[in-house]
Amino acid sequence: MKKTLFFLWVILLVGVTSSGFISCTSNEPSPEQVDDSFNDEIYFVSGRVTSGQSSLSGVSVKIDNDTPETMTSADGTYQLFLSKKGNYVLRFHKDGYVDIVTTILFSDNTPNRSSIVVSPDMTLSSAAVTVTPDSEIEIADPTGRAVLSVMSSFAEKTDVSLTVYKELPVNYALGNSLKSEPYGVGYTTVEISPVGIRLTKESTLRVNKQTSDAISFASVDLYQRNTNNEWVKANDVTLDKSRNAYTASITELSSYSMRIPYTVSGGQETVSDHLNGSLDVDNCGNMAARENIEIKVSQLCGWDFVTDLHKEVRSTFSGISQSDEDALCSKITEQITSLEGSFAGFYELPVTLSTASVSGNSVMHYENYAKERILTYSFDIVYQNTPYTIAVMIKKYTGMDERYTNKSCYQHSGGQGQ
Structure with missing residues (x-):
C-alpha cells in the first residue's frame, strides 16, 4: 500500500512539474518584427569640393531650385539623398566663385541604393x-x-x-557611362x-x-x-x-x-576587393527590434592614370621637346580632369548610407565594397603637320556594392543590394 501511494505521489509531482514547463514556454514573447529597411527606395549623391586642390567649405550644394540646400563641411565633403529616380540639376555656389552646374541621371534601370560621386574644383x-x-x-x-x-x-x-574655370561634364550617370560628351x-x-x-x-x-x-x-x-x-x-x-x-x-x-x-572606351564595371566598411548587429536573445542603426562607410573615390602619360607622349610623338612634352601632358591631364572631376588620385569619402533595422532575435551582417572601371580616353593631335591619336588609360572608382544578411538567429536567409 505504501509503495502504491509513493508511486502515485511521484506521478502527480511529475505531472505538476511538466505542466509548469508547458505554461512557461507558452508565455514566452515573440520576436518583434520590423521591415527590412534595405528595401526602401533611396539614392545617394556625394562628393568633395575643392579649390586648387584644397578643401572648400561653405559651398551651397543644391538639387534643382525647390529642394533644400546642403553646405560642404570643413573637409569640403557633402551628401544628398534622393527618394526616386530621375534627372536632376546639381548646382554648386559660393560667393566669389564661378558657379558649377551639371545634371545627374538616375535612369529607370538604376539599382536601388545606387550612388553618384560629383567632386568639382571651383575657381x-x-x-x-x-x-x-x-x-x-x-x-x-x-x-x-x-x-x-x-x-x-x-x-x-x-x-x-x-x-x-574647371567645368564638369554636362551629365553624370551611374558609374559614368561610356558615351562621349x-x-x-x-x-x-x-x-x-x-x-x-x-x-x-x-x-x-x-x-x-x-x-x-x-x-x-x-x-x-x-x-x-x-x-x-x-x-x-x-x-x-x-x-x-x-x-x-x-x-x-x-x-x-x-x-x-x-x-x-574625344572618344572613350572601357571594360565592364567590376566590384573590387577594397572594403569600404562593414557592420555586424547581433540582436540574438533580445525579443525587441533594434531600429535607426546608422550605416557609415568610407567610400573609395577618384581616378588615376594607368598609362604612364609622359612615356606615352614620347613614344607617340617622336622627337618632341621636353617643354612640349610637359605642356601636352599638363593639357591632357586637364582634359581628363574636366571629364572626371577633382584631381588625379584616390581618396576616401565619409558617407552615411541611411539607417537599418533588425528584428528581435535576429542578426545582421553588412559589407560595402568599392566598384571600379578601366577607361581609355583618346584625343586627335597634329604634330609637325602629321595627325596622331593618343590613347590614355585611367582607373576610376564608380560606386558601391552592398552585401548584407538580415536573418533570424534560428534561420538562414538574406539578400544582396547593389
Whole structure:
C-alpha cells in the first residue's frame, strides 16, 4: 500500500512539474518584427569640393531650385539623398566663385541604393575691369591663358571680369557611362561677366596655347553655354600661328568653351576587393527590434592614370621637346580632369548610407565594397603637320556594392543590394 501511494505521489509531482514547463514556454514573447529597411527606395549623391586642390567649405550644394540646400563641411565633403529616380540639376555656389552646374541621371534601370560621386574644383572669379564705350583694351584672366580683346564694343560703362574655370561634364550617370560628351571636352572654358550683356561690335576671345606651334589639337570649336546647361556651337576657332593661339569672335558676354572632340572606351564595371566598411548587429536573445542603426562607410573615390602619360607622349610623338612634352601632358591631364572631376588620385569619402533595422532575435551582417572601371580616353593631335591619336588609360572608382544578411538567429536567409 505504501509503495502504491509513493508511486502515485511521484506521478502527480511529475505531472505538476511538466505542466509548469508547458505554461512557461507558452508565455514566452515573440520576436518583434520590423521591415527590412534595405528595401526602401533611396539614392545617394556625394562628393568633395575643392579649390586648387584644397578643401572648400561653405559651398551651397543644391538639387534643382525647390529642394533644400546642403553646405560642404570643413573637409569640403557633402551628401544628398534622393527618394526616386530621375534627372536632376546639381548646382554648386559660393560667393566669389564661378558657379558649377551639371545634371545627374538616375535612369529607370538604376539599382536601388545606387550612388553618384560629383567632386568639382571651383575657381575664384577674377577681379573686374571697368570698360567704357570707347575702350580698346585687352582683358585677361589672372593666368594669362585667355584674353578678351575689346574694340569699342560696349554701349555703356561696364565692369567686366574674365575667369578661366574647371567645368564638369554636362551629365553624370551611374558609374559614368561610356558615351562621349556630345559637345566634346573643354580645352579652355571661361566665364565673361556680367553674363547676357550684348556687344555693339564683335570682340575677339583668344586662348594662348601651352605648347609650341609644332603641336596642336586636330579640331577646336567655340561653344556657348545656354540656360539649359547645354553647350551650343557659337563660332569657328582659328589657329593663329603668329600668336600661337586659338581665336574666335563673340558678340555677347557669357560662358564660352573652346572644345575638342574625344572618344572613350572601357571594360565592364567590376566590384573590387577594397572594403569600404562593414557592420555586424547581433540582436540574438533580445525579443525587441533594434531600429535607426546608422550605416557609415568610407567610400573609395577618384581616378588615376594607368598609362604612364609622359612615356606615352614620347613614344607617340617622336622627337618632341621636353617643354612640349610637359605642356601636352599638363593639357591632357586637364582634359581628363574636366571629364572626371577633382584631381588625379584616390581618396576616401565619409558617407552615411541611411539607417537599418533588425528584428528581435535576429542578426545582421553588412559589407560595402568599392566598384571600379578601366577607361581609355583618346584625343586627335597634329604634330609637325602629321595627325596622331593618343590613347590614355585611367582607373576610376564608380560606386558601391552592398552585401548584407538580415536573418533570424534560428534561420538562414538574406539578400544582396547593389
